[in-house]
Amino acid sequence: MTPFAVAGVQMYVNALHPNVDGMIQRLDILMARFPWTQMVLFSELAPYGPLSKFALPLQNEAIDQFCAAAKKHNVWLIPGSMFEKTPEGKIYNTATVINPQGEVISTYRKMFPFRPYEAGVEAGTGFCVFDVPDVGRFGLSICYDIWFPETTRELTSQGVEVLLHPVLTGTTDREAELAIARATAAQFQCYVFDVNGLGAGGVGRSCVIDPTATVLHQSAGQEDMFPIELDLDMVRRQRETGMKGLGQVLKSFRDRSADFSVYDRNSGTDAYLKTLGPLETPQQGSRAGIHVDVPAEAASTESSPNDTAAAPEGALPFAVDTVSG
DSSP: OOEEEEEEEEOEEOSSSOOHHHHHHHHHHHHHHOTTOOEEEOOTTTTTOSOGGGOBOSSOHHHHHHHHHHHHHTOEEEOOEEEEEOTTSOEEEEEEEEOTTSOEEEEEEOSSOOTTTSTTOOOOOOOOEEEETTTEEEEEOOGGGGGSHHHHHHHHHTTOOEEEEEOOOOSTTHHHHHHHHHHHHHHHTSEEEEEOOEETTOOOOOEEEOTTSOEEEEOOSSOEEEEEEEEHHHHHHHHHHOGGGSOOHHHHHHTOSOOOGGGSTTSSTTGGGGGSOOSOOOOTTOOTTSSOOOOHHHHOOOOOTTOOSOOOTTOOSSOOOOOOO
16 A cells, blocks of 8 residues: 545635735644644635736745745645746646745646636646655645646646646536536546635535546545545556456557547647637526537438438538527
């Protein structure tokens, strides 16, 4: 067994005032209560809240404080993320990884900002993978990133065994996000450590999921700190023998016969996606998307032998739910 204790901190996040001192205070309390904790993860944008007007340079006073706190408690620390402002004026949603010596060892810029709502935030293009010596390999993914399985595919293909996932979800899709977190753990045979905030930082319901898609912990809607001892040998065993001795997902992907043309932007396979209109916030009374023009190549599929009647002219080859209003 290769045990490693990771703690999540689900806390109230202010939008208009810094939360750094509160984070450090909660870290002090956590380590006093659970001194066996070895890594601590806070929620997305916990230090300064969800407003990009509070963006700071990558190196800033808050990071210095977090480095000192990590060294004080001898823990790995991921203090959520914060809006980073580059010298060129670009804004990124950036997470920082600090080791127990109080050193910044890696940073990660959110790859999929929550567009169109997270307007004005640039998309990162690099992945974050780091090793905890004698323990295992960890990777970072921020909130909406997990909705795109390609991000986790890239990380686990590099050997990531624990996906650290700080989120800020205060919207009605939290239930869907929890389902995606469980599916991600099963699909990629990894732990998923998902930490949400409260108040301006989200609706809570943080969770920890093991590689069998079993929920090890589920927070509710109040402040919570939850250290969980992970077993990295379980990940390695499952990747070798399959989930519960069944599906060997990563090896099956490795040994696949098919390549996927949708990832070639010039293949034309994604022609349908180009019909979906611009990436923009819906407005009152919007009826966009009710009528979709399917590209000819997407619609020209062979009829099934069981078809008994042709579809009416102009009908789509699949069902489309419509909502009036």
